Amino acid sequence: xxxxxxASVREFKMPDVGEGLTEAEILKWYVQVGDTVTDGQVVCxxxxxxxxxxxxxPYDGVVRELRFAQGTTVDVGTAxxxxxxxxxxxxxxxxxxxxxPEPAPxxxxxxxxxxxxxxxxxxxxxxxxxxxxxRPRKGPEAETAAAQAVQAxxxxxxxxxxxxxxxxxxxxxxxxxxxxxxDLGVDLAQVTPSGPDGIITREDVHAAVAxxxxxxxxxxxxxxxxxxxxxxxxxxxxxxRIPVKGVRKATAQAMIGSAFTAPHVTEFVTVDVTRTMKLVxxxxxxxxxxxxxxxxxxxxxKALLVAIKRNPEVNASWDExxxxxxxxxxxxLGIAAATPRGLIxxxxxDAQDKxxxxxSAALGELVTTAREGRTSPAAMQGGTVTITNVxxxxxxxxxxxxxxxxxAILAVGAIKLQPWxxxxxxxxxxxxxxxxxxxxxxxxxxxxxxxxxxxxxxxxQPKRLLSWA
Numbered sequence: 001x002x003x004x005x006x007a008s009v010r011e012f013k014m015p016d017v018g019e020g021l022t023e024a025e026i027l028k029w030y031v032q033v034g035d036t037v038t039d040g041q042v043v044c045x046x047x048x049x050x051x052x053x054x055x056x057x058p059y060d061g062v063v064r065e066l067r068f069a070q071g072t073t074v075d076v077g078t079a080x081x082x083x084x085x086x087x088x089x090x091x092x093x094x095x096x097x098x099x100x101p102e103p104a105p106x107x108x109x110x111x112x113x114x115x116x117x118x119x120x121x122x123x124x125x126x127x128x129x130x131x132x133x134x135r136p137r138k139g140p141e142a143e144t145a146a147a148q149a150v151q152a153x154x155x156x157x158x159x160x161x162x163x164x165x166x167x168x169x170x171x172x173x174x175x176x177x178x179x180x181x182x183d184l185g186v187d188l189a190q191v192t193p194s195g196p197d198g199i200i201t202r203e204d205v206h207a208a209v210a211x212x213x214x215x216x217x218x219x220x221x222x223x224x225x226x227x228x229x230x231x232x233x234x235x236x237x238x239x240x241r242i243p244v245k246g247v248r249k250a251t252a253q254a255m256i257g258s259a260f261t262a263p264h265v266t267e268f269v270t271v272d273v274t275r276t277m278k279l280v281x282x283x284x285x286x287x288x289x290x291x292x293x294x295x296x297x298x299x300x301x302k303a304l305l306v307a308i309k310r311n312p313e314v315n316a317s318w319d320e321x322x323x324x325x326x327x328x329x330x331x332x333l334g335i336a337a338a339t340p341r342g343l344i345x346x347x348x349x350d351a352q353d354k355x356x357x358x359x360s361a362a363l364g365e366l367v368t369t370a371r372e373g374r375t376s377p378a379a380m381q382g383g384t385v386t387i388t389n390v391x392x393x394x395x396x397x398x399x400x401x402x403x404x405x406x407x408a409i410l411a412v413g414a415i416k417l418q419p420w421x422x423x424x425x426x427x428x429x430x431x432x433x434x435x436x437x438x439x440x441x442x443x444x445x446x447x448x449x450x451x452x453x454x455x456x457x458x459x460x461q462p463k464r465l466l467s468w469a
Contacts, residue, residue, distance in 0.1 A: 008086035009064060011079035012057055014046070023175070024048045025073045026080065035063045043081060046074075051344065051375045061085035069197035073174045173200040174243070181205045202241075262318070263440040266399045267448055271456040272420055274430040279462045288357050293364035297335075297389055299462060300412055300455070302359060304387060305331060305352055306468050307454035314451050315384050316407050316442045325442055334386035334403060335363065337370035345403055346375045347383040391415060397433040407442045410455065411435040432459075 014024055024046040031043045042054045043063075061083035068074055171188045173181070177200055181188050184205060191208045193200040276299050283294045308315050308331055315328045333351035337344055346369070348354070348362045369375050383406055390398050391414035400411040413433040420429035436452040443451075458464045 008084050010059060010061065010083050010085045012043070012055075012081045012083065013079050014074045014076050015055070016076045023073050023075050024053075026068055026070055027052060028070055029066055031063050031066075031081075033063050033066060037061060037063060037083060047341070048377065051377055051380065052341065052373045053377065057081070057083065059083065059085055069172070069199075071196050071199060072172060171200055172198050177202055177205060261404075262402050264399075264402065264437050265440045265443075265445070265448060266435055266437040267445075267452050268397060268433060268435050269452055269456045270431060270433045271460050272422065272429045273415060273432050273459045276459045276462050277415065277430045283356075289360060292357060292360040293367070294360060296415060297387070297412070298356070298360050298363060299465075300389075300410075300459065301333060301335075301351070301363065301387060302356060302465060302469075303455045303458035304385070304410055304451075305333065305359075306458060306465060307451045308385065309352065310454055310468060311447060311451050314408055314438070314443055314447055317384070317405050318439060318441050328384045331385065332383045334383035334406070334409075335366055336386060336388035337367060337375075339370055339373060339375075341373060344370060344375060344380060345383060345386055346370055346379040347386075349382070385409065387412065391432065397435045399435060400437045402437060402439060406439075408436060408438040408448070408451070410452075411437070434459075 025048075027045045027047050029044050031037055031041075037043060037057050038060050039058060040056045043057045045052055045054050047053075063081065064084050065082040067078075067080050067082070074080055171191065172193065172195075173188055178188065180186075180202060181191070181200075186205050186208045188200055188205075191200050191204050194204050195201045273296070276296060280294060280296055280299065283289050283298075312329075313327065315331055317326045317328065319326050330350050331352040332347040332349050334345040334347040337346065346366050348359070348366060351359065351362070354362060366375075366379070369379070383403055385406055386400075386403050386409040388398075388400050388409060389412045391412050394414050397413040398411050400409045402409050411434070413435070415430050415432045417428050418431040419426050420431055421427075422429055434452060434456060436448060436455075438448045438451075454468075458468065
């Protein structure tokens with residue numbers, strides 16, 4: 001009977017929803033224990049280092065267990081939900097439902113059952129092989145002991161005390177907190193959690209260490225809690241700490257890697273964009289652009305694409321392993337977008353082949369999807385060059401940092417009415433400053449200058465789009 005029950009349980013493991021991701025945070029569960037799920041039904045939303053993604057379950061069944069609480073960061077390849085897929089026999093295990101809240105004995109059988117079939121993953125995704133480990137099989141004595149422990153718990157017997165042991169062996173804590181505890185020699189099983197859903201925080205670890213130092217000098221128990229903020233260097237009344245995770249963590253790591261790997265060079269040019277602004281207003285009235293987003297960024301993007309067409313060597317990447325420059329015959333145009341989860345850079349695939357209306361539609365979809373937090377990991381992979389519009393914040397210009405693997409990034413400053421010499425006279429004109437950062441291993445000063453000069457020339461005289469495109 002036990003064998004049949006184990007065989008009917010399938011585990012859904014955290015998939016690699018991007019390329020090379022190692023972990024994801026569970027943002028929200030859409031199902032609870034006892035719910036019936038169907039193949040393709042979304043069961044939870046997770047946040048990776050690149051985006052928030054909804055995960056569908058790959059089979060039908062009844063939810064037996066949710067392995068992790070919301071807000072928990074889980075390694076790729078770790079089982080996050082157990083589902084009873086017995087189908088018609090689903091009514092048989094129903095009486096066991098009250099035991100669902102007790103998670104201790106369930107993981108062991110489920111881990112045994114998984115090798116019998118194919119590991120469930122999302123279509124197009126893969127599970128990192130190195131992240132998945134098979135738990136050693138337990139003998140009949142261990143299974144019997146586990147069953148007795150659960151029954152004793154339900155009957156209110158004191159013999160149930162050993163059952164929670166497996167849970168306490170791995171308290172809820174995020175990888176950085178576990179590393180901190182290891183460095184400080186703190187046993188997480190002895191730490192009292194204060195975070196949501198029983199998660200151990202950095203402050204909890206520091207608080208656990210604090211008594212070790214002051215106890216010698218001040219044996220009085222009342223003096224023990226006081227040193228905790230001093231050890232952490234953190235005044236909760238005057239400071240707020242925000243965990244660095246998800247998109248923000250990935251952005252920080254990528255920027256550090258880029259800044260210290262690629263030799264950056266930034267060039268600037270100030271340009272009169274009065275004619276470009278007039279063209280934007282004309283396109284807004286054009287029937288071909290009805291319902292589309294038309295703004296200066298659209299023409300700036302088109303100008304950069306034309307400049308790349310005229311100077312194709314700028315669209316490249318550096319292959320460190322092969323010591324080669326890889327020229328790209330396509331342009332995946334990245335657009336930096338500020339979202340509540342942090343800055344992300346989705347890109348428009350094969351932007352070089354799109355007409356102006358098609359480019360406008362793609363930009364509109366990209367921005368809307370990013371603001372809603374639904375940008376897919378695929379949309380943020382494979383970029384070749386990027387545009388970041390700092391002008392929307394009223395900033396004149398900046399020195400942007402390259403996205404890893406890309407050769408150039410164009411920063412667009414605020415467009416302002418300024419005095420400008422036009423046809424020999426000082427007149428008020430719409431003016432902006434452009435900044436182009438590029439990888440000096442790939443792009444020398446001459447090539448970078450040509451690209452920036454071409455973009456500026458097109459924005460000053462938009463009719464060049466017709467003759468240069």
